[in-house]
Amino acid sequence: MSQKQILKEKIVEESPRDDLIRRERFPHIWCPGCGLGTVLKCYVEAIAASNIPIDKHVIVSGIGCTGRIAGYVRLDSYHVTHGRPIAFAEGMKIVRPDLEVTVISGDGDLVTIGGNHFIHAVRRNVDINVFLVNNFIYGMTGNQMGSTTPLGAKSSTSPYGCPEFPFNLPLLAAALGAPFVARWTTLHVRQLADAMKRALQVKGFAFIEIISPCPVGFGSYNDLREGRDFIKLFLENCIVDHSADLNKVGITLRPGEPIILGNFVDREVPTYHELELEVFRKAGWLK
Amino acid sequence: MSGELKLLKPGIHFMMGNIACAEAALIAGCEFYAGYPITPSNEIAEHMSRRMPQLGRHFIQMEDEIASIVAVCGASAAGVKAMTATSGPGFSLMMETIGLSAMLELPCVIVDVQRAGPSTGIPTFVGQGDVMQARWGSHGDYELVVYSPSTVQEFFDLTIEAFNTSEWLRIPVIVLSDEVVGHMYGRLQVPEYDKIKIINRKRYSGPREEYLPYSSETLVPLFVAAGDGFRIHMTGLTHDERGYPSLEIEDSHKLVERLVMKVRKNAKNLWKYETLYLDDADVVVVTFGITARSTEEAVRRARNEGLKVGMIKLLTLWPFPEDPVKVASQYARRILVAEINMGQLIHPVREVAECPVAGINYPVGYVPPPEYILDGIRAAV
CATH class of the missing domain: 3.40.50.970 (Thiamin diphosphate (ThDP)-binding fold, Pyr/PP domains)
Structure with missing residues (x-):
């Protein structure tokens, strides 16, 4: 038996969250150095720690590398059209408020093609969790630039450098009234898992931007060819500042310019569900 | 309440x-x-x-x-x-x-x-x-x-x-x-x-471990909802019977064939249509929607003129009700298709008809008046 086989068996035997992972679907599709395994780990940890019955957790994802996460979690899981998981989650949550619906998908999916749904779902404050994995690029489909690609960054469709300003997502979500807004990287495993645990408790739209390495895609175009290059970048550039001025947390990835992390917003905002109950009262359905 | x-x-x-x-x-x-x-x-x-x-x-x-x-x-x-x-x-x-x-x-x-x-x-x-x-x-x-x-x-x-x-x-x-x-x-x-007949989707209620969300044993698999405790996976990717993405050609064939056949095999039960004066009709107008109202008046006027005209009003457009159109075409000399477009429903009609087919088309945003359809009928007779 080779070394590799022994190692594989050992990992499988010791997998602590088999009840929440569809192990039969492994190996997963993600590249070496990708941060999505960490996102998956943090999510199942948050679920296990939540006081919500596991059968009440639902995950919805869209298209792309991150979109595949729904297929690896042993929960009711829905992998829907590109850009649309938030709208799907809204329909589901509105008719079944007892479900804990979480959207995990990528930047291209949720705020580029699906940007319209994102802003309106935050504005409505539907009680869902949105964990957006930002790797600055369309990985799966061939490393094209998107709405989060930093100005000047190269990609398969920005060979001269991206000519557009990227979204500042925490600012966007906070400006739209989100009750919970956070940003972590996949290096900050404990903080990320804690933020997810908090998000599952928050009433209303809970948003976490997760900065994740993409050495094979984004990195190969931007001198970050190994997972460790990203880890080094995160170690050297990340600053945790929970009370940061969100106007100043846009990510440039330029040397010396920080990536600011934190649990930026945690506040109470009436949810769509609560406001809909008011409609039911006015319509005479509820006393 | x-x-x-x-x-x-x-x-x-x-x-x-x-x-x-x-x-x-x-x-x-x-x-x-x-x-x-x-x-x-x-x-x-x-x-x-x-x-x-x-x-x-x-x-x-x-x-x-x-x-x-x-x-x-x-x-x-x-x-x-x-x-x-x-x-x-x-x-x-x-x-x-x-x-x-x-x-x-x-x-x-x-x-x-x-x-x-x-x-x-x-x-x-x-x-x-x-x-x-x-x-x-x-x-x-x-x-x-x-x-x-x-x-x-x-x-x-x-x-x-x-x-x-x-x-x-x-x-x-x-x-x-x-x-x-x-x-x-x-x-x-x-x-x-x-x-009033009300149908609700059939739900699975057997043992959790035996459930296959996309079982191909029946044309229509049994449903479970989010939160029912089955922890199902649904994906728009081509999937196997478990609902998991699959690149296997058998899975693709099984799935796509079932998606299509569940409608095709039930087509006859899905066809809804009404007929008027078909018994001795030389010319049959096939139509649907609001155009059927105008056509009915045109057909009655044509009958008053002694023209042997009938009509088929389709309430189901898809799956296309092939049999009634085919049978009518075996007795009629000509089939006309009246619709407010430049010719769409005429295509499936042509596919099944055994006599010549022509369109009565009305491209603008009005209902064609009975006279307009009657002109088309007279031209065909």
């Missing part, structure tokens, strides 16, 4: 088509409506926004038609009956997710109140230009069912039928109405509730 008492009362009503459609959806058990404002379907959303909360059901105005149909799919995945209504431009936006509904086998109802012209066209005028889009609009192979009403009563009846069919076959079902049927006021007879 009982919801039953708040449904439209059995008996005779005088009502707008779009509102009859909304009331029918309530009787059919629609629990979730998501839509985006668009003429000439607005009365459906407006009425639903008032009526759904009275019954403790959910109305939401989404940011666009894409979000509307996606939210409808999400609600359906949670186990409830859901619908949206729109018109041409919004219908175009919904196409991708109509394919998702077919692929995930999430029942839903889409009402398209057709308006005139391509692009923005004439929003307030009538058209029948979405016949082919309703059938072929989303990419890839799938089948669905399309009903088309020509009266307020049919709009009501076919909306209930659309919910029933979507629940039975776990498919998206389209009610292809039009601006005139949507806005006309007409007589509506609501049957006693116990006379």
